[in-house]
Amino acid sequence: MRKGSLIYKYPVISFVVLTFLITHVLNPIIVEIVHILFPGFSFNFPASQLNERSLLAQYGGTIAAIFVTVRLYGWKGLQSVILLSRLSVVTIPWLFAGLLLPLVMIVLSFLLSGVGMNVLLMTLHDHWPFYLLIILGFVISAGLAEEFGWRGFLLPQLLKAMHPLMATFIVFVVLSLWHFPALLAGWKNEPILPWIILALAIAIIHSWLFFKSKGNLIVVIIFHASFDAQYSFYSQFIPNAEIANSPFHQGWAYITLYCILASALIVLTKGKLGYDHSILNSKGFYGEDRLNTVDHIIVENSTR
Secondary structure (H helix, E strand, O other), rough: OOOOOOOHOOOHHHHHHHHHHHHHHHHHHHHHHHHHHOOOOOOEEEEHOEEEEOOOOOOOHHHHHHHHHHHHHHHHHHHHHHHOOOOOOOOHHHHHHHHHHHHHHHHHHHHHHHHHOOHHHHHHOOOOOHHHHHHHHHHHHHHHHHHHHHHHHHHHHHOOOHHHHHHHHHHHHHHHHHHHHHHHHHHHHHHHHHHHHHHHHHHHHHHHHHOOOOOOOHHHHHHHHHHHHHHHHHHHHHHHHOOOOOOHHHHHHHHHHHHHHHHHHHOOOOOOOOOOOOOOOOOHOHHHHEEEEHHHHHHHHHHH
């Protein structure tokens, strides 16, 4: 790639602009074109937020990240990221952590709000195929759609010049702004302030899982999907009217639990969130140690 290109000079800004462009500008246009060409075309699985109007929009970050990665590092750079996501003896425990942690947190929040453990376990036992289907749906609509962008490109790029905690905070800011139009439009009927508080805690936990699994995107994809699936699943069978909210409000208990966990991770890791440059570094992540033609990018970015 030419040194003078905007993507070469400003990879992070290029990624962010492309992500917003695909999601908030191109997606509505493409959806309307599809509806004109194929009248009556529609699909909807609301439990996992899967429908024809939002699916491309949700993939804005991943599409942008793939494009910018290939432009910067070539197909070998993209291959390097994918190879790091292979499952191994080391990463499988983190995969299960990503799958089960959100379930543990939602169960604890319901228990604190007065819902019995027997009700929670029975609900899961009686409807486990639907539970797995919702997670699979969110793998498509959230995990795969977003994580190559946020953790597969943006976070590693920021780590070239920032402390892991600061890089995580910038990722949180960008993804929050990206979600903001949907929040303002009443997406999932979620109040903005609680969503922002929870999103910050989740961003910290996402980074921790990403670092501890040595940059494995499958781990963070599964965590993202499992996290999104919990409320969607239990709200189908335990309506708000049946939650006593005693002694705690279930929603705020849920947020508080994640905030406590995120705070503990910051304290226990001294703000590094498990990041180890010798294990997960930008050159290894993008395969730059095998791409001599782009080695100078690291030096240039690190001196800015």
